[in-house]
Amino acid sequence: MPALSTRVGMAQSLSQSLALLQACGVLHKGITPANIVFFAKTGTGNSKDRDHGLSHPFIMGFSWARLHGPEYISDKTENANTNFTSSSGQLHMHPAYTGKTDQRYLKIFDVYSLGLVLLQIGLWRSIADIADELFPSAKSTINNTGHKLDEASEVGESDGWLKKKISEWQSQLVEQHQLVAQTDGIAAQKNPRRAFQKALVNNIERLLLPEAGKIYTRVVARCLTGDVGNDEMPRNIIDQTSDENEPEYILQDSIVKGVVQELERCNV
Missing domain, CATH: 1.20.5 (Single alpha-helices involved in coiled-coils or other helix-helix interfaces)
Structure with missing residues (x-):
């Protein structure tokens, strides 16, 4: 596991990247660890001597991205249209974006996906491993x-x-x-993504607080609940169906103040 200071630096960089994307009106629609890359900065071919720049990640995977606004359209993402079969690779999408309705993709959905990535960075555990702890099979x-x-x-x-x-x-x-088949656990839930979101919100302090501290935990809770502007520890999930008629600065200011600037306050 990288040092906590390295992991916090990783989280700071990713949150800044998302804030910049949204300031440019870009919806990524696929923020997962699989779409985060690092480049070796120094050293030789020996991996032990190489500086992988873990505090400076890059977001890639813009296959499903589009500009934000009612005049822009895009296909549903693959995972949103796929029936849930396991805890691997299926939980990064916001529960409201299932592919079964006409729900358009919202900016807050990318914030939720960022929250899941920050959670995995803080714990240095996979999303499947966390899901299996909360819903043991x-x-x-x-x-x-x-x-x-x-x-x-x-x-x-x-x-x-x-x-x-x-x-x-x-x-x-x-x-x-x-x-025994893998037919229980998180996969057996009626709505796995929603059940996972609720379980994370209810257990976020138990899971993350001892590992990453109060500020980091509060930031992750804001992302997972959608209550980004909450000054305290959010405990209720905010449901939103549309954001295309809202002024761009409303959520943007909340992300900068409640996520980016808060992570910058983390002292390790």
């Missing part, structure tokens, strides 16, 4: 139990009876793992 439960048995086996090496018993339990777990 049968497979993950079996895997976790298996890891605990492995640890117990190492401790109990001197006790032959215990080691034999643990080996029997592990064999049973392997059989169960082969029989």
Whole structure:
């Protein structure tokens, strides 16, 4: 895991990039870790000697991007039109943008996706891993139990009876793992994206506060709830269906003050 100062620098740079995109009237529509790249700055071919510039990420992946405004149209993004089948690659999109309605893409949807990226940066964990913690599947439960048995086996090496018993339990777990399909957990929720959003908002302080501090946690909560202008820790999700008739500066000012400038206050 990179140092917290490096991760905060990464978050600061990404938030500034999104603010600039929105100031130019650009909707990205695909802000995910897969669309964030880094370039080696110094060093040789040896990766150990290379400075990857983690504090200076670049946003790419503008395949679905368009200008903001009612006169501009674009296709629905692939993930919005795909049936939810797993926690991998399906959760970065805002719950209101499902592809099943005529809901147009909003600026706040990119802010939500940024919030998910900032959450992953703060925890240095994948979105699938976070989803599996909040909505554990049968497979993950079996895997976790298996890891605990492995640890117990190492401790109990001197006790032959215990080691034999643990080996029997592990064999049973392997059989169960082969029989259990990934049909529960987050995938079993009626609306996985909405359930995930609510679970994150309800657990954001427990998840992020010990790792990244109060300011960073508050910024992520603002992005995830859509309550970007809240001076305190947002706790309620703000639903919005249109922003194309609102003055551009309203959300822009909130993002600059509530996200960009707040992250700049983070002292590590």
